[in-house]
Amino acid sequence: MLEVRSLSKHFGGIQAVDKCSFVAERGKITALIGPNGAGKTTAFNCISRTMAPSAGEIRLDGRRIDTLRPYQVTAAGLSRTFQISRNLADMTVLENVICQSKIHGWRDLFRPAMSAEEIDKAFGILEFLGITRIANEDGSNLSYGQKKLMDLAALLMSDPKIILLDEPAGGVNPTLLEEIIGHIRKLNEQGLTVLIVEHNMDLIMRLSHRVVVMAHGRVIADGTPDEVRENPDVLDAYLGGALEEAA
Known part of the structure; x- marks a missing residue:
């Protein structure tokens, strides 16, 4: 579903991503891992177009998306979360989720801010994630883990074909971690393709x-x-040759 071809990103003389190529297969969960500073989040940023790549191609279902704007990438079916929640603190959880509804053009200007259809859909997603009880809580009142779940709910509101999850387990307690794992697995079983940095x-x-x-x-x-x-090579990248020295 997703093809990354010779992706590169440099910041001045620093080469953060260097001719990186990989694929995320349709209906599968693909993980992107590596030690700190490996370039994982930069690659994520380039794929979602929150950052412009320096070179390379990114294709979603065969269509190039590396020249699109972020909202166009979302419209094409790719949505992502961030390491740190980017929720709108002065809005409720329900409002934050509905903000991610698909835009259908100028006709939306004449619709209610939150239509009955959008509210029903949002509540269905919140129920799936087990957080309907916080639907009317302000984003600023949520715990770190609740913000992670709200971000996932907002992600699903746009009806994505593939989701990019940037450290969904970071900073959450073991109980919530098991919930998040269960949610990701269920979404994948329903046919959603997942690319995850963790x-x-x-x-x-x-x-x-x-x-x-x-x-x-x-x-x-x-x-x-x-x-x-x-x-x-993976062991060496993580341990810096420590295994060889110990041997």
């Missing part, structure tokens, strides 16, 4: 069908969780 290796190995590993801006491994787990 440092929690337990989550990655339990959820992913395929794992892409980055280091120094480049892809150094691509395979099943078991294949990646045993790859010496």
Whole structure:
């Protein structure tokens, strides 16, 4: 579904992503992992067009999206979350979710701010995630974990074909982590394609069908969780040669 071809991004003389290529297969969960500074989030930013790539191509269902604006990428069927929640603190959870509804053109100017159809759809998503009780809470009153769930709800409101999750487990307690894993698995079982950046290796190995590993801006491994787990290049990237020195 998603093809990244020779993606590069530099900031002056710093090459954050260097000719990075990988795919996210339709209906699968693909993980993008790597040590800090590997270029994972920069790649995410380029794919979602919150950042312009320096070179390369990104295709969604065969269509190039690397020249589109962020809202056009969302309209094409790709939505993402961020490491730090970007909710609108002065709006309720329900309003934050409905903000992500698909735009249907100038006719929307004559519709209510929140139509009955949108409210029903939003409540259905909140119910799926088990957070209807906080529908009328202001975004500023939420816990860190609740904000993560609200971000996921807002993501689903746009009817995406593929979702990009940037560290969905970061900073959440073990109980909520299990809930998030369950939600991602159910969404995938319903046919949603998932690309995920995460440092929690337990989550990655339990959820992913395929794992892409980055280091120094480049892809150094691509395979099943078991294949990646045993790859010496991956071990070296994470441990910096410590295993060889110990041996």
